[in-house]
Amino acid sequence: MLDPKFIRENPDVVKDACRKKRIDVDVDRLVALDGEMRDIRRKLETLKAEQNARSKQMPSLSAEGKAALRAELKVLSDQVSEGQNALKALEPELEGLLLRVPNIPAPEVPDGKDDTENVELRKVGTPRVFEFTPKDHVELGTSLDLLDTERAAKIAGSRSYFLKNEGALLELAVLRFALDHMVASGFTPMIVPHIVNEDAMRGTAYLPGGEEQAYQLTRDDGWLIGTSEVPVTAYHSGEILNASQLPIRMAGWSSCYRREAGTYGKDTRGIYRIHQFMKVEQVILCRNDAEESRKYHAEILGHAETILQKLELPYRVVNVCGGDLGRPQVQKFDVETWMPSRNGYGETHSASRFHDFQARRLGLRYRDENGDVKFCHTLNNTVIASPRILIPLLENHQNADGSVTIPECLRPYMNGRTKIGPKG
RNA sequence: GGAGAGGUGGCAGAGUGGUCGAAUGCGGCGGUUUGCUAAACCGUUGUACUGGGGUAAACCCGGUACCGGGGGUUCGAAUCCCCCCCUCUCCGCCA
Incomplete structure (x- = not known):
């Protein structure tokens, strides 16, 4: 497996490797998917941060305060699981692509088909x-x-x-x-x-x-x-x-x-x-x-x-x-x-x-x-x-x-x- | 195959719903002390991803995830429930 960051930053190098090795992988799709998932993950992190911060107040609240906060947090919680589901849906495709991307051949590897x-x-x-x-x-x-x-x-x-x-x-x-x-x-x-x-x-x-x-x-x-x-x-x-x-x-x-x-x-x-x-x-x-x-x-x-x-x-x-x-x-x-x-x-x-x-x-x-x-x-x-x-x-x-x-x-x-x- | 116990940081080992990335000990690293070594004492010590500062480095400040793996309950899970994997003990079977 290659470093996803490397693939992101050097899609052309990866495509060249695919060509040289006669291996067909949709690198563009991989990069797009990776970007999409990173966006979701970033949003999710913000949500989780808020959720965690507010949850910390819970123990110090009165019974009524707890109930109110619980209701509020329920909304957040739903958003979080929504994001998680979105990620989970995309994961298999990304992993499949990532596992199929070939390693970069050395420059001294000769060109050739077989x-x-x-x-x-x-x-x-x-x-x-x-x-x-x-x-x-x-x-x-x-x-x-x-x-x-x-x-x-x-x-x-x-x-x-x-x-x-x-x-x-x-x-x-x-x-x-x-x-x-x-x-x-x-x-x-x-x-x-x-x-x-x-x-x-x-x-x-x-x-x-x-x-x-x-x-x-x-x-x-x-x-x-x-x-x-x-x-x-x-x-x-x-x-x-x-x-x-x-x-x-x-x-x-x-x-x-x-x-x-x-x-x-x-x-x-x-x-x-x-x-x-x-x-x-x-x-x-x-x-x-x-x-x-x-x-x-x-x-x-x-x-x-x-x-x-x-x-x-x-x-x-x-x-x-x-x-x-x-x-x-x-x-x-x-x-x-x-x-x-x-x-x-x-x-x-x-x-x-x-x-x-x-x-x-x-x-x-x-x-x-x-x-x-x-x-x-x-x-x-x-x-x-x-x-x-x-x-x-x-x-x-x-x-x-x-x-x-x-x-x-x-x-x-x-x-x-x-x-x-x-x-x- | 049957019965039971258990899987927590480099290791050992606490922790049974929130202030726990996680007590404590050992080890590692830095320092103090010391003629040298040892001992003692003080400090520090996980990984990955991610936002910001900084020269794309070092480094600094935040965030998220990770307590065998996966799923569930819940506002919130190392902690409760389900499935799986692994380790150990006893019984059975066998080399």
């Missing part, structure tokens, strides 16, 4: 040239008995999977490797609730707008998280932190649940796009300062890159264009890892900064050295998401004999094993 117009910033590592016909991760997973999507479909429907044997162990290994890297980098590891309330979903700006992508509990109130960003970012919601606590670095570990509505027929093979996966997510809460945000954005991007380098995987970093940016982000860098079966790079990480967009919704604040209360800035990025990361891991590290070499950094987490070979 992910085809994202701008590549750098490539790291060279895609491997195979001297044999490489298998894709489904063939590898099946022949090595690491993965079973057919039986998963039987009991859980499409976009499901079982990980087996070294496949299961490899997932835990890569997650734990990633988490350990973050802990060593000063992040607090967090295992989080997977079911959260609507406040957390709205606060992190997944709602409204993301209803189609998130699983909602119907018998009970609650939503299944699509990422631990939700509970981790909301962890300090409603609090006023001390500036000396910032930045707060947290690494959330959770399963993630996504409906993938509207993606029928897209990425159906294998474990690229699935309903449930495991992810370690990095979140930073920092001061309300654009430069500081930028600095930590680079930091969290760096953590992801370091991890991919240690996993010996080629990747590229793209600057996500306006049309592919979400409503809440100021800027987003995607990291895409080389996947031989796609003969291309596939998104494995997404690093965003939000300025105070989420913090404002969450009531996430801090008191600075001058005693001023300010909204924090929030940022987040994937550390590792599995099993998607198993795709490049298996495919890039496969050998001619059908085995897969375990990259060195994961071996301590795989009981020292160097290879995954055929069974039996």
Whole structure:
């Protein structure tokens, strides 16, 4: 959410943001409505002030005086409730508009309509040239008995999977490797609730707008998280932190649940796009300062890159264009890892900064050295998401004999094993 | 799932219809005292919105709202009524 005052004073900046992000919000209506409500509120305050002042006389009056005053105040009281009703009638529309206004994208966000117009910033590592016909991760997973999507479909429907044997162990290994890297980098590891309330979903700006992508509990109130960003970012919601606590670095570990509505027929093979996966997510809460945000954005991007380098995987970093940016982000860098079966790079990480967009919704604040209360800035990025990361891991590290070499950094987490070979 | 208790300021904890944004204690901040520290004493200390003064800052003076959330009664609600959420205790069930 943006500061209503900012919207009021900079309607053109907001309209530009809508254009750049291809998001349709009636900014003029919002400003008009805001003005109307402010007028009503001002009148209402005057009425309430009078009401309060005169009510104070009540205890000192005689019985007759009380009766007379009571009759007078009844008139005032009716006017007050009239104004309150008028406000209440307008509130839902204003709130709806306010929640839908997008954050202002940074100037360095490229123009563009969708992910085809994202701008590549750098490539790291060279895609491997195979001297044999490489298998894709489904063939590898099946022949090595690491993965079973057919039986998963039987009991859980499409976009499901079982990980087996070294496949299961490899997932835990890569997650734990990633988490350990973050802990060593000063992040607090967090295992989080997977079911959260609507406040957390709205606060992190997944709602409204993301209803189609998130699983909602119907018998009970609650939503299944699509990422631990939700509970981790909301962890300090409603609090006023001390500036000396910032930045707060947290690494959330959770399963993630996504409906993938509207993606029928897209990425159906294998474990690229699935309903449930495991992810370690990095979140930073920092001061309300654009430069500081930028600095930590680079930091969290760096953590992801370091991890991919240690996993010996080629990747590229793209600057996500306006049309592919979400409503809440100021800027987003995607990291895409080389996947031989796609003969291309596939998104494995997404690093965003939000300025105070989420913090404002969450009531996430801090008191600075001058005693001023300010909204924090929030940022987040994937550390590792599995099993998607198993795709490049298996495919890039496969050998001619059908085995897969375990990259060195994961071996301590795989009981020292160097290879995954055929069974039996 | 059943029965009961409770949710008040950073924390603890009073307050059962008006003079309560809210006693008191702790903590925080400023000061006095002190060779230094501690102690003691004095003062100060919520958030948001809003009107005015001031240089759009600092700051000053007013107003409104907020005592888990929402609704109701009333001239007036932290206080009474209804609904919801959360926490705790006991019982049941289960890992």
